[in-house]
Amino acid sequence: MEKTYDLTIFGATGFTGKFIVAEVLKTAPKAFPGQQLRVAVAGRSRERLEQLVASLPSTENPSGIQPVILVADVKDEASMRAMCRASKTVIAAAGPFRFLGEAVVLACIHEKTHYVDITGEPEFFERMAFKYHEQAKEAQVSIVNVCGFDSIPADMGVLYTKQQLEKTHDALPSTIEMFFKLHVAGSAGVAAHYATYESAVHGFGSAGLLRQLRKAANRPSVPKIGPTLPVNPKPHWVHKVAAYTVPFFFADPSVIRLSQQLVLQDKDLATVQSPPVQFSAYICIPTFKVLAMMIFASTMFGTLARYEWGRNLLLKHPRLFTMGMFGHEGPSSKQLAETSFSETFFAKGYSRALRESVGGEEGLKKVEPDVAIVTSVSGPEPGYVATPKMVVQACYTLLKQKEKVPNGVLTPAVAFARTDLIERLQEQGIVFSTVQEASR
Numbered sequence: 001m002e003k004t005y006d007l008t009i010f011g012a013t014g015f016t017g018k019f020i021v022a023e024v025l026k027t028a029p030k031a032f033p034g035q036q037l038r039v040a041v042a043g044r045s046r047e048r049l050e051q052l053v054a055s056l057p058s059t060e061n062p063s064g065i066q067p068v069i070l071v072a073d074v075k076d077e078a079s080m081r082a083m084c085r086a087s088k089t090v091i092a093a094a095g096p097f098r099f100l101g102e103a104v105v106l107a108c109i110h111e112k113t114h115y116v117d118i119t120g121e122p123e124f125f126e127r128m129a130f131k132y133h134e135q136a137k138e139a140q141v142s143i144v145n146v147c148g149f150d151s152i153p154a155d156m157g158v159l160y161t162k163q164q165l166e167k168t169h170d171a172l173p174s175t176i177e178m179f180f181k182l183h184v185a186g187s188a189g190v191a192a193h194y195a196t197y198e199s200a201v202h203g204f205g206s207a208g209l210l211r212q213l214r215k216a217a218n219r220p221s222v223p224k225i226g227p228t229l230p231v232n233p234k235p236h237w238v239h240k241v242a243a244y245t246v247p248f249f250f251a252d253p254s255v256i257r258l259s260q261q262l263v264l265q266d267k268d269l270a271t272v273q274s275p276p277v278q279f280s281a282y283i284c285i286p287t288f289k290v291l292a293m294m295i296f297a298s299t300m301f302g303t304l305a306r307y308e309w310g311r312n313l314l315l316k317h318p319r320l321f322t323m324g325m326f327g328h329e330g331p332s333s334k335q336l337a338e339t340s341f342s343e344t345f346f347a348k349g350y351s352r353a354l355r356e357s358v359g360g361e362e363g364l365k366k367v368e369p370d371v372a373i374v375t376s377v378s379g380p381e382p383g384y385v386a387t388p389k390m391v392v393q394a395c396y397t398l399l400k401q402k403e404k405v406p407n408g409v410l411t412p413a414v415a416f417a418r419t420d421l422i423e424r425l426q427e428q429g430i431v432f433s434t435v436q437e438a439s440r
């Protein structure tokens with residue numbers, strides 16, 4: 001079926017959507033030399049879309065691309081179908097995804113349109129995989145969730161780390177511990193836009209729904225290679241990262257688990273990833289004072305988010321409950337420029353010699369891994385600088401290398417394992433590196 005547009009950004013008028021549009025216009029000429037990418041911007045308000053197109057700075061648009069406007073509202077199925085019918089790929093940026101995401105996924109499957117999004121809501125992406133994986137396969141489309149900061153650095157970082165252990169050191173991966181740090185260079189502090197906070201409030205509030213969904217999905221448990229990786233749930237000081245840590249409470253652990261389960265469960269995906277790995281993740285906190293404030297805020301947040309009245313209170317006073325971090329205005333350009341992130345992966349595996357000496361995987365349960373490496377993924381401000389770069393490169397990868405991306409509802413590491421996405425991200429300043437070669 002001939003499609004009129006190569007790439008449509010749905011939710012283009014949103015705080016993040018605008019950055020994604022700018023990123024496409026900035027990067028399309030280099031990514032598609034000699035070809036004018038056909039771009040559409042989509043959303044529910046023609047007026048706001050017209051304002052967006054009129055405001056696009058020509059200096060940021062060397063391509064000269066003039067995006068076409070498509071009016072589409074998730075409450076109007078015909079408009080969603082028409083948008084997807086005309087588009088080869090859709091970047092979905094309208095959230096909270098639990099309210100706005102499913103209509104886009106469904107329209108993409110019906111109209112055979114490939115899809116990437118920037119959700120970080122486990123209840124949404126696990127539900128999409130559970131409900132629509134087989135339909136997406138039948139329709140021969142790739143629906144790839146969590147292609148922003150949630151969770152490309154972690155999911156592709158785990159893939160990259162496993163590949164380093166296997167290819168460079170001929171080692172069988174066993175465990176990976178990830179430590180996330182937010183770096184703030186100036187005095188302006190960190191901030192994020194309200195919709196992310198809103199997504200988190202509803203996410204915490206629907207923990208029960210997620211439990212039910214996981215029970216219904218009945219996914220296989222991920223086999224353990226080697227002794228069990230201990231997870232420390234209490235806040236504690238970790239010398240090797242010089243920080244206090246708490247367990248990572250955003251989407252990454254769910255995504256990494258789902259990546260491994262999808263491959264175990266669907267034989268059509270079995271070729272895309274190496275053996276499973278035990279994974280745990282922590283957030284690094286620089287000082288005891290910040291740690292104490294965070295424990296206080298997250299305890300209050302977690303308690304209130306359980307009740308409807310509590311969620312309403314949280315939604316009404318975002319600044320109060322997040323120490324000024326979340327608000328309707330979003331971060332300033334100074335805050336964006338002064339923030340960056342890093343994720344460090346401490347990985348262990350078994351050398352060929354040790355594997356052979358213990359007579360295979362069963363024997364490994366009793367011996368500690370003998371190869372250790374440290375890798376890292378780092379980049380600019382995660383939410384509104386790195387996320388647009390990542391989701392746009394994920395979408396370009398679908399446009400350029402679809403034959404290497406399986407069909408179905410997928411996570412990034414499953415979708416892009418055989419593509420050049422990591423090299424593309426490196427070119428955009430999302431750096432994957434090995435910081436410490438194997439020690440034995």
Ligand SMILES: NC(=O)c1ccc[n+]([C@@H]2O[C@H](COP(=O)([O-])OP(=O)(O)OC[C@H]3O[C@@H](n4cnc5c(N)ncnc54)[C@H](OP(=O)(O)O)[C@@H]3O)[C@@H](O)[C@H]2O)c1
Pocket residue numbers: 011012013014015016017043044045048072073074075093094095096097100118119120147148149150151193194195196197199382383384387
């Ligand atoms: N993964 C990450 O790291 C990451 C980073 C940033 C954001 N996000 C996620 O991205 C989502 C958007 O965040 P944001 O801050 O950009 O939110 P936002 O500024 O509130 O934008 C929401 C978008 O959804 C659109 N929308 C609302 N209702 C709609 C409907 N019925 N039909 C069609 N479009 C509709 C809005 O259109 P109007 O302009 O017409 O209201 C707007 O374009 C959130 O879920 C957030 O958590 C994730």
